[in-house]
Each structure stands twice: as C-alpha cells, then as structure tokens.
Amino acid sequence: MTAATPRRAVLAAALAAATAASVPTAAGADSQPGDGAGTGDERETDAPTVDNRFWYAYSHWRSGEHHGTAAVGGRRPGLLIAAPEGRTDYTDPHTGRTATWEYASWTSPLHRPAVPATELIASWNACTPEGTWIQVELCGDYSDGTTTPWYVMARWASGEADIRRTSVDGQKDGKSTVWTDTLSVDDPAGGLRLTGYRLRLTLHRAPRSGLTPVVWLAGAMASDVPDRFTVPASEPGPARELDVPRYSQEIHAGRYPEYDNGGEAWCSPTSSQMVVEYWGRRPAAEELAWVDPSYQDPQVCHAARRTYDAQYKGCGNWPFNAAYAATYEDLAAVVTRLRSLTDLETLVRAGIPAITSQSFLAGELTGAGYGTAGHLMTVIGFTADGDVVANDPNSASNPAVRRVYARREFENVWLRTKRHNAAGKVVSGSGGVCYLYAPARPAPRQLAALREVGVL
Template sequence: MTLGAAPARHVLFTAWRGTDLARGSHQGCEVRDGALVLTEPAGTLAYDDPYAGRRRPARYEWSAWLSPEVPHAFGATSLLPSWNVDTPDGCWVVVEVRAADESPEGRRWSPWFTLARWADTDAEIHATSLPGQAGDTAKVDTDVVEALNGTAWAASQVRLTLVRPVGSTARPRVRLVGLMASAVPCGAPAEVSPGGRAWGVELPVPAYSQQLHRDAFRRWDRGGRSWCSPTTTSMLLAFHDRLPPAEEYAWVDERVPQPFVVQAARRVFDHAYGGAGNWAFNAAYAGRPGTCAFVTRLRSLTEAESFLAAGLPLGATVSFPEEGLTGAGYATDGHLLTIVGFTADGDVICNDPASHGIARTDEVRVVYDRAEFERVWLGSAGGVVYVVHPDDVPLPAPDDPTEPNW
C-alpha cells in the first residue's frame, strides 16, 4: 500500500515594520521616525473599563490605521495578529481583524473582530480580549479568529486604533503589526522532520521556573503554577538582555525570586480570559523598544532549527496527556516552554518552566525526544511559537519564500 502525502501545513505571516506602516489607510496618524504615531485625532470615544471600577466611562481621542488587504494562496482557517506598541501616559490601542472569502461577486468581508484592548501598563486600562464574538462562519477564541462550518478565507486585514485621553499630547508609537493566516491539519505528520542544521547547538538561555511563584500573586492567573507563558517570555527576553529595568518591577517585594517574571505575568494578563497565556499579549509585552516580537506557526522542527542556528531561541506551545512527552512528568491542555537547542542526535533541548513541578531552576533544562516533541507541538496548537529578537539581530531566511511564515 502506498501512503499518501502528508496534508499541507499552510502558514503565511505578514508584517509591517517601521516605514512599512506608511502603507495602508490612515486616519489621523502617520509614520514619523520609523514608527506609526497619532498626529491629529479622527474622533472621540468613550470607554468604561470593566476591570477598573470606574463610575462612568472615560473620554478618549482616536486615530486608526488599516493594513493593506493580505491575499492568501490557500484557504485560511485561522488568523492571529501581533503588535509592538509603546503606550505612554494613558494611551492604548484596539486591535481588530477581519477576513474575506471569494464569491462570484468578489470578496465578501466578515465583520471586524476585536482581539485586544491593550496597553503596556495597567495604569489607564486593563488589557483584555473580548469574549462572545461568534457567527455562522467564524468565532474568536481569545487571541485567535477561527473559521467555522467549512469556511476558508482568501484574504485578511488588520486594523489598529490608537487611543489617548482627550486633550493629551501623548502619542502611541507603533513599531510592528503582524498578521498570521494559517490552515494546518489537526494532527502532526506521521514522519518526524529530518533537520540537522542546528544539531549540536545549545544557546545559553537563563533557566527560570514558574514553580518559584507557585501559590503567590494569585490575582494573576492563580499564581506561578499557571505562569508558563510569562516565564517563557522572560527567558527569551533575558537571553537577549532585554528584561525590563528594575524600576519597572520595584513594586514586587525584593525577597521574591525572579521578580521580573511577576512583572511579566501582570503585564501579559488578559482580564477577560483570566489568564497570562494570551499568545499575542505575550508577544506585545516582549516587543519592547529595541526588540521585535511576534507569534507565528512553524511547519516542523527543521524550521525551528533555522532560528536556533541563527542564535534565536523560541517559545513553543505544546499539549499532551500523561506520559505523552517522556521526561516531562506532567499532562497539560496547553503549556509554553523554551526551545534552547538540539542535541547532536537532533533531540530537543528545552528550558521547561514547569521544572518537573519542583521550585528549582536546576530542574528547568530537559531533553525531549524529537519525534515525541514534534508530535505534541504540531499536533496541539499547530506549531505555535513566540519569536523574539533584538532589532539588530536578523531573522533567518524563511524555508519557503513563496509562503513565508516569518
């Protein structure tokens, strides 16, 4: 019997960085000094932050940027935006996505779906996704727009609304907007990817354990036991020497270990979702000035090796049952860990913040079987990764330039 070819794993990542943001449509904003900024407000809005305890809505000015339409050479079934934005002095942003299918009359666009009301601090608003958005052809699952009922999208678009208090002269500063469109099968390929380009490479990524904060700071996703994502994000930032300055987390008691992880958990917390695992919020937090961060999907560990060979560790999303990943010591419906290298035989070296359930950093490093890891990574969230890199560290060339996924 001849086995058929493995189902295609389609992923397209489109990014507008710096002067690229001069493309698209602009209402009251323009590119200045390599970033999109609010210049003249296009209107006003009222927003009542449901997590702030205000008695009446606050008034804000807004401007908006609409990306060019992004065509897909495949029928996309999932959309996920990324953004790197500075929001000083009461500023914030709204991130929206829409998609279109083809009809004899042309493209039929969906309504706009709101993925985030976001700021880089919680001084003005509490960052949140927007639950309850669903229709016949699509739904929002926290940080992702998913197609329903056999819908496949031929194009997509993202819109950013830049917001500041009425009368303010502060300016949100947009350095990157990204949009991932994908159509990947539910399972992992039957055959493990060959790889080889990063075998024997291990990057010196600091080891952080989420267990060090277990049962502490429970207002943010029940404390450290659920902080795999901000702990992973902190490891990626630390490797690039891009952790926040100490004054940003001076509010954390000085006796608390790795206080910057607590800071990360607070900043990436999605108040509607009630957790610190919103993929886009973690990338937005990591995209600090001088750093670019985004979420995409990779098609294989061979693609992941391109990043490690270029000196870039990755955050990766996995899920598996008990004994589904030898050496992990736990089961999970969704977990983030850091890929830091590959053994000489191609197995995956990780900094796993779960640290075998033990609150010690020397339990963080672990080697996972290549085939098992690829299965629980591609077969769960479809190969989702966090990519974090300083502006002066180039990304590797995509394996498929006709359908670049980074």
C-alpha cells in the first residue's frame, strides 16, 4: 500500500536522529493532527521555504558549460549530443554487463536559491531512444564555504534495453548524504545549509550510432521546511473537482513481484498513470504487449515497470515517476514541495491535479482505513466545505478510489515534517512533497497557476 521501503525508513530514522535534540517529544503517538500537543509549531512564517529552478528554454540550454552538447530549438527546446566528448565504460551493477559508451556533458550555471537549503531533489524530462541513457548529478555549495562532491542522483533511461534505471547508494561526505532521490544535509539543526548548486547532465550513446538522448527539462527543488508536527490551518477556497481516471493499486497485488513485490506497493506509479491519462496520454498497445492479457488496467503494470529503481528496489522514486510521465508527448513533470492546501486549490482551479506524498498512523486520516510510512495519492479537487477530494490508489477497486478526506487532517499529514510512528518514535514526514504533471506548453491559466505556486 505504500511507497516506503527500507531506504526511506533509513532516511526517516537518520533525520530524526539528527534533530532529536531540538524536536519536542512529549506528544504521544496518539496526538491528533492539529492539536499542537507538545509542539507550539503552528506559527506562520513569511520566510520562503522552497525554491525551484528548472532549465527548459532554448536560452537556458545555451547557457552553462557545454562539453560536446548543444541546445536545440523548436517547439520543445532541449539538450542533445552534438559531438561526443569521449568514451567511457560502464558496468551496470544490476546486470553485471559492461559496455562502452560515447558521452557528452552539460553543466548548468550556478544557482543560488532564495532558500539556503537542507534538501535538494532533482527533476528531469528526457527522451532516451534505445542505445542511449543519461546521468544526472548535483554539486552543492555549503554555507561554510566548502562544496559537496558531484553526487549522482540518477542513471536513467526510459526503457531497460541498455542499463537498469537506478539511484546510487552510499554517497556521502560527512556533511550530506544522498538518500535515493534526495540530497540531504546530515545535521540541519547545526545550521549548515546548501547555498548554491550546479546540475550536470551526461548524455550517453552507443559508439558510432549517431543516436542522442534529448533532455527537455532539468533542475532541482531546494527546500528548508521547518521541523513541525502540526502546520498552520488554511482557509478553504472555491470548490472544484477534476475528472481524473481512477485506478486501484490493490487489484494488482501479487502481479509482477519483480517490480517492488507487485501492485500492493504501486501507489506512486498508479497515481502517475491516473494523471498521465487525465492529460489524454497513455501507452501504445505494443508497449503493453508484455502484460498478461487477463490483467485489468495493464497500463498500471507498465507504469510500475517504467518507474522501477533497481537500487531502491521500488517504484516510489519521486523523480523517476516524474520522468516517466514526461516520456509522453508534450507532457512536462517535476517534483516539488508546496506550502499549503491553498497552493493545491490554485492548481486544481487551473485544471492541474497533484500527486501528494504523506505518511500517517491509522486513525490520523479519517476514512483511509490504514496507516502508512509513505503513500502517494492524487488530489483531484475540493468540496464546498474545503475538504480534500483524492484518488487514493490504496482502495479495493477502481470505483472505490475516490475519497473525501477532512481538510485539517489531510493538510497536516501531508505538510508536516515530523510525526510519531506507531512505536512513539519521532520520524520524518514529506513536508509537502508532490509531483506536478502538466502540458509542456501550458494554457495561460495553467501557466499563471504554476507561477503562483512557485514552480516557474
């Protein structure tokens, strides 16, 4: 039912340990959302907590440092291989296969976020024909004047013919660590922050093939969300509900266990597929030919396969889901954090659903009927009373996917950064993480909404 695996659990434990001295622990595990028990952390703050920087325009791709890459214009500008910088051997740790690849690279200009950050999460949108793949890296500047190493955030291809799509474990420098899809400062309470970063894209292709990946969008979300068990209450806005397809992950339980033990863990790709189809895109029949024809909704199995992270051993890698969505024609996708349910209402009014990440105990989200260490669902609207209408894939059937969750409960389990688990231990919350998928050329009202919530 969840997107959580041992790796996410390790991140939660590490962040909890790093901040334990500064986080109140008097509240019991049965504290209710919004009661503020033992916290006093409901205060509003005017300081920005999230900064997004994405490169996607022709002028963006012409900037930075090119080593064998070039910008291409047209309807959807991007970055491609012009003349390879050299060759390299890569041994895939998941297949043992070693192959030689031509490569070229692009390094972004230094971006100094408005938010000195405790976390960075990269996003990219790319086309990788068979015989090509990309590597995405981040290098950050610390507030103490030092820099991180170049951290590999992904080795990625849309398919599996050449490499296994993967995050990279074990990357750290004593000040920060890469936890699957997130670059995190190890001791946020100590005051160290990431004050700038560069993104590097390395594009690979089979030698002498003349092929090239094309990257349409790349960048990162920097954030410093305050530690809090409860969040300020927002005022309800206008009611609206979007007509988003409903897919249950649970009807796929036991199917294709090689992808994160089957459908019971497919909340993230199931949510992604709902929104991909909301925008009128879906896989072609030939792409689904591998799925058992007796299975309902084979496109959900396809989404799980195309989001699977061979290192994480799951389908819940946040940027991998966004990258999957952007493989569909003229769709763009990013991972970000939002500030409030008001931001979600702004997007829904413009016709943009959002996939949110949250964790909660059974009973903290009335009507859910389960507890989770990490789960994705799709916010599709709001009722007249301001309650959240969500397509929750942890449902017994497709018709049962539509749920209405109490506004105050939902905003708390989604936006908080700290919570108590069933054992009473302090663990982390997502702090408002969401996936946003929208047309690469959004309509004016969609563009205005994306700007209003800080994505563009």
